Amino acid sequence: xxxxxxxxxxxxxxxxxxxxxxxxxxxxxxxxxxxxxxxxxxxxxxxxxxxxxxxxxxxxxxxxxxxxxxxxxxxxxxxxxxxxxxxxxxxxxxxxxxxxxxxxxxxxxxxxxxxxxxxxxxxxxxxxxxxxxxxxxxxxxxxxxxxxxxxxxxxxxxxxxxxxxxxxxxxxxxxxxxxxxxxxxxxxxxxxxxxxxxxxxxxxxxxxxxxxxxxxxxxxxxxxxxxxxxxxxxxxxxxxxxxxxxxxxxxxxxxxxxxxxxxxxxxxxxxxxxxxxxxxxxxxxxxxxxxxxxxxxxxxxxxxxx
Amino acid sequence: xxxxxxxxxxxxxxxxxxxxxxxxxxxxxxxxxxxxxxxxxxxxxxxxxxxxxxxxxxxxxxxxxxxxxxxxxxxxxxxxxxxxxxxxxxxxxxxxxxxxxxxxxxxxxxxxxxxxxxxxxxxxxxxxxxxxxxxxxxxxxxxxxxxxxxxxxxxxxxxxxxxxxxxxxxxxxxxxxxxxxxxxxxxxxxxxxxxxxxxxxxxxxxxxxxxxxxxxxxxxxxxxxxxxxxxxxxxxxxxxxxxxxxxxxxxxxxxxxxxxxxxxxxxxxxxxxxxxxxxxxxxxxxxxxxxxxxxxxxxxxxxxxxxxxxxxxxxxxxxxxxxxxxxxxxxxxxxxxxxxxxxxxxxxxxxxxxxxxx
Numbered sequence: 001x002x003x004x005x006x007x008x009x010x011x012x013x014x015x016x017x018x019x020x021x022x023x024x025x026x027x028x029x030x031x032x033x034x035x036x037x038x039x040x041x042x043x044x045x046x047x048x049x050x051x052x053x054x055x056x057x058x059x060x061x062x063x064x065x066x067x068x069x070x071x072x073x074x075x076x077x078x079x080x081x082x083x084x085x086x087x088x089x090x091x092x093x094x095x096x097x098x099x100x101x102x103x104x105x106x107x108x109x110x111x112x113x114x115x116x117x118x119x120x121x122x123x124x125x126x127x128x129x130x131x132x133x134x135x136x137x138x139x140x141x142x143x144x145x146x147x148x149x150x151x152x153x154x155x156x157x158x159x160x161x162x163x164x165x166x167x168x169x170x171x172x173x174x175x176x177x178x179x180x181x182x183x184x185x186x187x188x189x190x191x192x193x194x195x196x197x198x199x200x201x202x203x204x205x206x207x208x209x210x211x212x213x214x215x216x217x218x219x220x221x222x223x224x225x226x227x228x229x230x231x232x233x234x235x236x237x238x239x240x241x242x243x244x245x246x247x248x249x250x251x252x253x254x255x256x257x258x259x260x261x262x263x264x265x266x267x268x269x270x271x272x273x274x275x276x277x278x279x280x281x282x283x284x285x286x287x288x289x290x291x292x293x294x295x296x297x298x299x300x301x302x303x304x305x306x
Numbered sequence: 307x308x309x310x311x312x313x314x315x316x317x318x319x320x321x322x323x324x325x326x327x328x329x330x331x332x333x334x335x336x337x338x339x340x341x342x343x344x345x346x347x348x349x350x351x352x353x354x355x356x357x358x359x360x361x362x363x364x365x366x367x368x369x370x371x372x373x374x375x376x377x378x379x380x381x382x383x384x385x386x387x388x389x390x391x392x393x394x395x396x397x398x399x400x401x402x403x404x405x406x407x408x409x410x411x412x413x414x415x416x417x418x419x420x421x422x423x424x425x426x427x428x429x430x431x432x433x434x435x436x437x438x439x440x441x442x443x444x445x446x447x448x449x450x451x452x453x454x455x456x457x458x459x460x461x462x463x464x465x466x467x468x469x470x471x472x473x474x475x476x477x478x479x480x481x482x483x484x485x486x487x488x489x490x491x492x493x494x495x496x497x498x499x500x501x502x503x504x505x506x507x508x509x510x511x512x513x514x515x516x517x518x519x520x521x522x523x524x525x526x527x528x529x530x531x532x533x534x535x536x537x538x539x540x541x542x543x544x545x546x547x548x549x550x551x552x553x554x555x556x557x558x559x560x561x562x563x564x565x566x567x568x569x570x571x572x573x574x575x576x577x578x579x580x581x582x583x584x585x586x587x588x589x590x591x592x593x594x595x596x597x598x599x600x601x602x603x604x605x606x607x608x609x610x611x612x613x614x615x616x617x618x619x620x621x622x623x624x625x626x627x628x629x630x631x632x633x634x635x636x637x638x639x640x641x642x643x644x645x646x647x648x649x650x651x652x653x654x655x656x657x658x659x660x661x662x663x664x
Contacts, residue, residue: 103543124546133544141540147533155545158530167526 050079052143053250061099062151068094071274077250086266087294092274097223101133102126122141124153132212136223144195149189150178152196153211185210194243202233209240223254238264272296308660318332326599336641346628358623359616367502373615375567377512379593380607381519382563386556388602389536395457396564397590398464399435401582404567404572408579411494420493431569432562439561447553463584472581485581496574505574519604573591595643
């Protein structure tokens with residue numbers, strides 16, 4: 001909008017419209033790109049908050065260079081709640097996600113899931129307890145690019161029946177499972193057998209979300225889930241996360257996109273230098289307040305209910 | 307100018323298909339220079355190699371004889387390499403399989419009928435090779451010891467063990483100082499295809515194994531885990547797969563398969579245990595190239611093992627006919643491996659030249 005004279009909108013390979021810039025606005029363009037109204041502030045039903053699902057107590061961990069990345073971190077997330085973790089990248093968010101999902105050792109402190117201590121459990125065990133992880137690095141971590149879409153979709157369920165019996169994988173199940181998820185989550189792909197690397201970024205993310213959320217996890221850890229995605233995919237991913245929280249999953253959302261955090265989280269925790277600078281209710285939060293916590297200008301006691 | 311190497315996000319598809327063909331072609335080109343350097347016409351040399359290997363019934367049968375251990379080892383190595391576990395010790399695992407089979411045939415149940423003895427020999431051979439593969443495997447899984455080094459070193463240990471046995475406690479009483487054990491009882495000798503040296507039970511086993519391993523890789527949970535681990539170890543970890551279990555299992559299986567190849571050699575060709583080079587002229591090492599040229603697909607190992615069997619036979623032929631040194635075929639193998647691996651590198655990594663700004 002800043003420098004063009006005219007704007008052409010392409011959708012699914014077809015030109016939808018060409019308009020003079022002066023005769024259009026962001027809202028209209030977005031509608032043309034996606035084909036329906038996009039709500040930038042998505043409707044959020046105020047929900048009864050349930051039991052505490054995830055509790056992190058006094059967590060300490062080191063980063064790859066051996067320096068402290070998490071210092072004395074404590075917070076909790078309830079059933080049906082979305083806790084957004086805001087902060088400038090590099091303040092420990094990545095390490096936090098890795099500790100919770102079992103990919104990094106905690107040096108001190110505890111991670112408790114539904115009352116059970118899962119600190120330093122293996123990723124396999126944590127997955128087995130119903131934790132879903134939508135990784136920051138989609139392709140590097142969340143996907144096996146050379147394998148087919150169908151084979152990627154079973155990455156979480158391949159161990160158990162009905163996907164496999166004893167030694168063998170059940171091909172029929174894998175095919176059905178893939179077709180079902182492709183249609184439910186609207187993954188755009190020429191077929192379930194093409195290599196996953198051929199999908200667009202947004203569809204790869206939908207694949208990952210489909211895989212991670214279709215088994216009704218109790219906790220979803222989503223790291224930068226809409227990073228680099230177009231408007232339509234972004235909206236769809238956020239909607240999927242909301243649906244999961246309505247189902248009762250607890251969601252920990254790490255994002256650098258403050259607008260995203262404010263749009264869908266119930267509470268916002270700000271991380272600064274490995275600590276929680278403060279936790280606020282989204283409804284009462286001011287962008288300036290959050291911003292100043294992000295740069296470490298203020299430290300606050302936890303507000304809202306714990 | 308600076309050379310920068312960065313991992314490709316998505317492996318190049320075109321190169322994935324043409325790597326085996328191009329690398330063979332380039333190797334042929336380079337070797338042609340070697341022949342030319344010896345004053346031999348490359349075309350003549352290639353013709354002799356081809357005719358020696360495939361041009362006569364004898365040549366063809368010998369090609370198959372050499373293809374059998376290459377196929378079995380190659381299939382085993384395809385599994386390990388697919389998981390990015392670099393089993394360089396197949397040669398040692400093969401020898402240990404031969405040792406185990408010899409032990410059963412001469413010292414454990416030498417009087418058993420063939421129907422009992424032969425299967426026992428194969429099982430023992432599998433175990434012997436599996437244990438030999440297990441050691442570098444567990445060292446890698448538990449201590450992160452580099453399996454290239456450990457498995458390779460184990461080859462020398464196996465080789466010396468065989469030497470010790472055939473010169474020492476197992477030396478055949480009738481063999482007057484030769485480094486052989488006694489000949490196996492006839493119930494420990496595999497039948498051959500009329501007039502040739504093709505020990506067909508092992509050939510059938512080799513073909514069966516190629517198919518079975520293919521099914522393992524594509525249709526089982528373990529195969530799925532091996533493929534994910536090899537293609538994206540980060541994703542494998544993220545998905546909760548146990549790297550430890552995968553590493554140990556692939557080393558057990560690929561070691562065991564190499565062991566089976568060893569059984570085939572002592573029970574099918576030599577009917578005894580001999581000094582190591584007499585059992586295997588480097589089959590375990592050549593199988594590395596056989597596996598790679600087949601792009602780690604067990605079914606493709608069938609043709610590539612025949613190709614390399616042919617090269618070994620053809621190499622013998624030109625040695626005699628053209629007076630070229632034995633090393634020529636080793637050079638050939640090395641050059642092919644170089645180009646195959648180089649091609650693999652190029653499919654996974656992008657190499658760019660950067661100008662340094664002044």
